Amino acid sequence: MSEHQTLLFLTQLAALLLVGSGMGQLARRVGLPGVVGELLSGVVLGPTVLGHLSPATFDWMWPTDVSQTQLLDAISTFGVLLFIGLSSAHLDLRMLRRRPRTVISVSTAALVLPLGLGVATGLLLPAVLLGPHADRSSFALLIGVVMGVSAIPVIAKTLTDLGMLHRDIGQLTLAAAAGEDVIAWILLSLVTAMAAGALTTGHVLTSVAHLLLFLAAVIAARPLLRGALGRAEKAEGSGPVIAITVVAILAASAGSQSLGLESALGAFAVGCLLSSPSRRTAVRLASLRTVTLSVFAPIFLAGAGLKVDLTVLGDPATLAAAAVVLLLAVGGKFAGAYLGARLGRLTHWEGLALGAGLNARGAVEVVVATIGLRLGVLSSAMYSIVVLVAVLTSVMAAPTLRWTMAKVEQRSDERLRAVELAAWSDRASAPTDPAQN
Numbered sequence: 001m002s003e004h005q006t007l008l009f010l011t012q013l014a015a016l017l018l019v020g021s022g023m024g025q026l027a028r029r030v031g032l033p034g035v036v037g038e039l040l041s042g043v044v045l046g047p048t049v050l051g052h053l054s055p056a057t058f059d060w061m062w063p064t065d066v067s068q069t070q071l072l073d074a075i076s077t078f079g080v081l082l083f084i085g086l087s088s089a090h091l092d093l094r095m096l097r098r099r100p101r102t103v104i105s106v107s108t109a110a111l112v113l114p115l116g117l118g119v120a121t122g123l124l125l126p127a128v129l130l131g132p133h134a135d136r137s138s139f140a141l142l143i144g145v146v147m148g149v150s151a152i153p154v155i156a157k158t159l160t161d162l163g164m165l166h167r168d169i170g171q172l173t174l175a176a177a178a179g180e181d182v183i184a185w186i187l188l189s190l191v192t193a194m195a196a197g198a199l200t201t202g203h204v205l206t207s208v209a210h211l212l213l214f215l216a217a218v219i220a221a222r223p224l225l226r227g228a229l230g231r232a233e234k235a236e237g238s239g240p241v242i243a244i245t246v247v248a249i250l251a252a253s254a255g256s257q258s259l260g261l262e263s264a265l266g267a268f269a270v271g272c273l274l275s276s277p278s279r280r281t282a283v284r285l286a287s288l289r290t291v292t293l294s295v296f297a298p299i300f301l302a303g304a305g306l307k308v309d310l311t312v313l314g315d316p317a318t319l320a321a322a323a324v325v326l327l328l329a330v331g332g333k334f335a336g337a338y339l340g341a342r343l344g345r346l347t348h349w350e351g352l353a354l355g356a357g358l359n360a361r362g363a364v365e366v367v368v369a370t371i372g373l374r375l376g377v378l379s380s381a382m383y384s385i386v387v388l389v390a391v392l393t394s395v396m397a398a399p400t401l402r403w404t405m406a407k408v409e410q411r412s413d414e415r416l417r418a419v420e421l422a423a424w425s426d427r428a429s430a431p432t433d434p435a436q437n
Contacts, residue, residue, distance in 0.1 A: 001071075005067070005068060005071070008061070008063070008068060009068070009071050009072070011061065012061065012062070012072055013072075013075070013299060015045060015061065016041070016042070016045070016298065016299045016302040016303055016306075017295060017298055017299055017302075019041040019044060019045055019302060020037075020038045020041040020042070020298030020299065020301060020302035021038075021294065021298050022037075022041070023037035023038060023040055023041040023044070024037040024038040024041070024298055025037070027040075031398060032394075032395055032398065033154050033158065033360075033362065033394050033395075033397065033398065035151075035154055035297075035301060035362045035363050035394055036391055036394050036395055038297065038298045038301035038302055038305070039301050039302070039304065039305045039308075039366065039387065039390065039391050040305060040391065041298070041301075041302045041305060042301065042302040042303060042304060042305015042306040042307075042308065043305045043308050043310060044305075045061075045062075045302065045305075045306060046058075046062075046305060046306040046307070046308060046309065047309045047311070048308065048309055048310045048311060051309075052311070062306065072303055075296075075299060076299060076300045076303050076304075077263075078296070079292065079295075079296025079297065079299055079300045080264070080296075080300045080363075080367055081249055081250065081253050081263060081264070081266075081267040082246065082249060082267075082288075082292045082296055083292055083293075083296060083297050083300065083363065084264055084267040084268050084271065084364075084367070085245075085249040085267040085268070085270045085271040085274070086271065086274075086285070086288065086289050086292055086293075087152050087156065087271065088152055088178065088181075088267075088268045088271025088272055088274075088275070089271045089272075089274040089275050099168075099172065099344075101344060102172060102341075102344030102345070102346065103172060103175045103176055103179065103344075104179070105340040105341075105343040105344040106172065106176040106337060106340035106341055106344055106354055106358075107175070107176040107177075107178075107179030107180050107340070108179075108340060109336040109337065109339045109340030109343065110150070110176055110180060110333060110336040110337040110340055110354070110355075110358050111148045111179070111180040111183055111184070111336065112148075112336065113332050113333075113335055113336030113339070114144075114147040114148045114328070114329060114332030114333050114336055115144040115145070115147060115148035115187075116144070116332075117144075117147060117328045117329075117331075117332040118140075118143040118144035118145070118146060118147030118148060118328070118329070118332070119140045119141060119143065119144035120140075121140075121143055121147075121324065121325060121328055122136075122139050122140030122141070122142070122143035122144060123136060123140045125139075125143070125321055125325075125382075126317060126321065128317075128379070128381070129318075129321060129378075129379050129381055129382040129385075130377075130378075130379060130382070131372070131373070131375070131376040131377045131378045131379050131382070132376045132379075133195050133375060133376030133377065134195065134375075134376060134377040134378070135194070137194060138191050138194035138195050138377050139377055139378075141187060141190065141191050141194070142188075142191045142368070142372045142377050142378065143325070144187070145184050145187050145188055145191065145368055146329075146361075146365055146368055146369065146372075146386050146389070147325075147328065147329045147332055147333070148180060148183075148184055148187075149180060149181055149184045149361055149364045149365055149368060150176075150177035150180050150181065150333075150357075150358045150359070150360060150361060150364065151177075151360050151361050151362030151363055151364040151365065151390075151394065152174060152177050152178065152181065152364065154360040154361075154362035154363070154394050154397055155173055155174060155177055155357050155358070155360050155397070156174060158357070158360065158397045158398050158401055159173065159174075159357070159401070164401075164405060169350055169353055169354070169405070169408065170357075172354065173353075173354055173357035173358060176337070176340070176354065176358060177357075177358055178272065180358070181268060181364065182265075182268070184364075184368070185261070185262050185264055185265035185268060186211060186261070186265065188262050188264075188368060188371060189207060189211075189260060189261045189262050189265070190207065191372070191375070191377060192260075192262065192371075192375060193207065193260065195375040195376060195377050206260070207260060207261075210259035210260055210261060211259075211261065213259065214255065214256055214259055214261060214265070214266075214269075215269075217255065218252070218269045218270075218272075218273065221248075221252075221273070222273050225244075225248055225270075225273050225274075226273075228244050229241060229244055229245075229281050232244050233280045233281060233284070238284035238285075238286075238287055238288075241281055241284040241285060242284065242285065242287065242288045245270075245274065245285060245288065246288070248270045248273075249266070249267050249270045249271075251266075252266035252267065252269055252270045253266035253267045254266070256269070262371065264367060264371075297363070300363075301363060301366065304366045304369075304370055304387065305387065307370075307373060307380065307383055307384075307387075308383070308384045308387045308388070309380060309381075309384055310384060310388070312380070312381040312384055313384075313388075315381075318381055318385070321382075321385060322385045322388060322389075325385055325386075325389055326388070326389050326392060326393075329359075329361075329389050329393065330359055330393065330396070333355060333358055333359045333393075334352070334355035334356075334359060335355075336355075337351060337354040337355035337357075337358045337359075338351035338352060338354070338355050339351075340354075341354050341355075347408070347411060349404055349407040349408045349411055350408055352404045352407075353401065353404035353405050353407075353408055355404075356396075356397065356400035356401045356403075356404045357397065357401055359393050359396060359397065359400070360393055360394050360396070360397035361389065361390045361393045361394065362390055362393075362394045363390075365386060365387075365389065365390040365393075366386075366387055366390050368386075369383050369386040369387055369390070370383075372386075
């Protein structure tokens with residue numbers, strides 16, 4: 001690295017972290033998820049705002065030199081793997097054992113319907129939105145994945161703010177989102193192969209074998225990771241627990257990448273292994289979670305926002321495509337979650353509450369879009385549309401969840417009062433036993 005590269009790299013990190021953290025805090029103060037402000041900070045620092053107001057400053061701060069951008073990409077990759085690993089640890093695996101039918105029906109329907117709509121949309125969108133290395137099938141599958149994913153971090157944060165994270169409906173939402181995202185990361189690996197022109201029958205069979213091998217390794221590693229964390233808990237300080245966790249995330253990510261799967265799948269798997277940790281482990285991981293959410297996440301999300309150019313929406317055709325993608329993404333997720341909930345014998349309002357939660361796509365969709373842009377499957381215009389959908393669905397999450405969960409509470413109270421009234425009526429109408437007189 002030259003002195004200028006070092007100076008520029010440090011300036012970029014400082015700017016992304018300063019503006020990203022500031023706008024994230026501002027978003028939280030007005031009742032929005034922090035991810036919204038952090039993504040929009042990249043838009044402010046990117047071509048949409050800074051590039052328009054001061055082109056010279058923008059060109060100096062964000063040069064197109066590949067070696068310079070790779071430095072920022074490396075930091076972002078490390079941060080997003082930690083982010084995915086720690087965020088997926090919110091999942092309570094006991095919910096899968098208690099209500100497997102409901103979790104499976106919700107996660108399946110909430111993925112399949114928007115995924116199908118996304119694939120159909122991708123087949124019909126204008127060719128100008130395809131990336132330079134995309135064919136129509138890989139582009140359509142990626143749009144399907146974009147519409148099918150849900151953002152566990154945004155969902156968990158919204159549920160926490162509403163005091164519903166550990167309620168059954170909250171854990172059902174997280175469990176369903178986790179099921180969706182597992183399939184989404186696998187499909188994303190297929191997109192990677194398709195973009196490389198390597199998707200053949202033999203490749204598909206090899207990918208399935210690699211996936212099964214990876215899942216077997218993850219299951220086998222669970223007691224080893226738990227044992228290592230148990231021994232680390234006895235050491236003084238949080239260092240050993242944090243080191244083991246970070247090594248596990250990086251090792252699993254490297255393992256999944258080496259098998260032709262996306263590295264994000266490995267980080268997600270470790271997060272699932274870390275779900276429901278002991279109280280001592282959770283306490284000692286708190287500092288790592290704080291650093292990840294306060295430093296690495298804003299850098300990644302602001303950096304992702306840098307690639308967004310909202311001026312493309314000035315083109316009527318692109319604006320129409322954005323409206324169609326947003327409408328189908330929201331409608332497909334609500335409809336799929338509602339259908340799955342009803343099949344799982346949940347109530348009308350519980351189905352809508354699940355749809356409201358699973359509709360939040362946040363950083364997970366941004367990760368998928370970033371990979372799609374890197375692979376050349378998405379054009380810069382389509383990438384901007386996808387990030388816009390991620391922002392808007394994250395904004396919708398809190399108010400729609402608050403409204404639907406209020407209805408769930410109201411109906412629950414009404415049913416409880418009806419049961420109590422019926423029991424009182426039965427006691428009042430029961431004949432008096434003469435022996436008691």
